[in-house]
Amino acid sequence: MWLPLLCSAALTGMPPARGDVAGETEPVVDVSIENYSFRPNEIALRIGGTVRWTNREKRTSHSVLFPVEGGLESERLFPGERWQRTFTQAGTYPYTCGPHPEMKGSIVVSE
Ligand SMILES: [Cu+2]
Numbered sequence: 001m002w003l004p005l006l007c008s009a010a011l012t013g014m015p016p017a018r019g020d021v022a023g024e025t026e027p028v029v030d031v032s033i034e035n036y037s038f039r040p041n042e043i044a045l046r047i048g049g050t051v052r053w054t055n056r057e058k059r060t061s062h063s064v065l066f067p068v069e070g071g072l073e074s075e076r077l078f079p080g081e082r083w084q085r086t087f088t089q090a091g092t093y094p095y096t097c098g099p100h101p102e103m104k105g106s107i108v109v110s111e
Helices: 002-013
Strands: 028-034 037-039 042-046 050-055 082-086 091-096 104-110
Touching (some): 028 042
Antiparallel strands (some): 028 037
């Protein structure tokens, strides 16, 4: 009697929703923006990986700016907002915050 119950519990623990959102199964790395810094500020991931920045400040807005790629920049992120980018090519991607160029981070994408 208890064995079938255990089995069904194990099945319920499976993630049936996986794959229902495109790209969800790819690794996502979270970066927190707080105290005028990106944490962590250095990230390594593989091609196809996604970095998701979340502004955890109380009041300050920030952006994510890639100056070496023609100035690709997120919209201004207000507290609680997030932005993400998926990296499809290997390379090193330094970035800053548009309004606060002293904020720095970098992402290394490998094959
Ligand atoms: Cu900023």
